[in-house]
Amino acid sequence: MTTVLTDRRIVSDIDPFSPEFRADPFPHYAQLRDLGPVVWLEKYDIWCVQHYAQVKAVLSDWENFSNAGGGGLTNYFKTKPWRRPSIILDVDPPEHGRTRKVLMGVLSAPALKAMKPGFEAVAARLIDAALDAGTIEAVNDLVLPFPLTVFPDAVGMPPLDRHIMLKYGGMVFGAFGPTTDWYHELMRDAETVSAWIDAHCERDVLGADGLGAGIYAAADAGDITHEEAKLLVRSLLSAGVDTTIDSIGLALRALVDFPDQFALLTEDPALARGVFEEATRYDSSSQSLFRTTLREVELAGQRIGKHEKILVLIGSAGRDPAKWEEPDRFDIRRKIVGQIGYGWGIHGCVAQMMARLEGEVFFRTLGEKVGSLEHAGPSELRLVPGLRGLARLPIALTR
């Protein structure tokens, strides 16, 4: 068989940023997968890929599909970015390897093991309080306080005003799609929020034994400069909180939606890891990423020009029947090899092990302490650009 390279393209008027798409992306993903491996979205003049194979191929090939064009719809090759570009996310090798190595070093398995007891204590306290209340709005009462406590604790941040991190997260992830009134409203506080975040990336604000201190120690050792250390701390603060809040919230909703799976967890709380791993495939905070071509390339027979944006639908790859058996079933005992929910390749989530640890501890504690779990009202999505997550999840739970 020969591959014929063609300038013809499969065009779709699907709008991946519309409220309808975002409210329930999964049927739209299926529609896009049926259209073909590479589709042109005419509304935004961008490409998209939606099958596991192409998603992984694009994320693996940084020499053609770069992050230097920016993580959102805005093309940094053509438009000026809103903040100074990240020195880990928005760069390609060789610069990227040096900074990534520092983050991998501070987020090593032994470092995470040391954090675990602290995570467990916070999870136990929050779940006990939820059980005492009986009926709660789980996003704000239970889920959100967990990452918003354990993550900044791990970084070594002081305890005050941590909710500002959520505003910053909104600004970072909100820059993903087309700019909306919501985004402009949010950006009105940009100066104050950025200043707060900046101040909390400084060495003297951070505790002596946290991740932040570890990053500065790498600067002392000469692996990176002190200015780079500060920007790496900023990367942690950008991506470490909203992502896990949204993912844990969606995983919790999946457990409420699938009582048989929750029953399995209560029988064997060690399945907690499977809960979060499966939820990361099934319905998770990071549904899509962008890459920008550095040159004219060919992808699955489609010619793509230089400096063109590609929307990489990792949420769709997680539901691709060519890769997963019964992909629309939430199965906490599924053996997941080749998780795509954290991205893939050199820009795959660097703190994915910490996210997994948070998820594992949260759902293990839930499985140990909670006997029944059900909806106590309709859940609501947080329909803002960037991450997928819940605004409300009313639940009733008992011991």
Added chain:
Amino acid sequence: MKVVILDERCVGHGMCRLACPEMFELSDEDGHAYVTSETVPPDLEAAVDQAVRGCPEQAIVVEA
């Protein structure tokens, strides 16, 4: 230094390949990691060590 991957533990997170692409590859067949050679050249020992510490499944074992 020698390095092996415990196949029953590996679930293909691919963190080792990121830490040391010279020594670790991911199988196209089952997604698991494999080593390109059991013997670790001295100049890659630090990177392999980072892969060991970075493996969430503790699936990488080194022997001096």
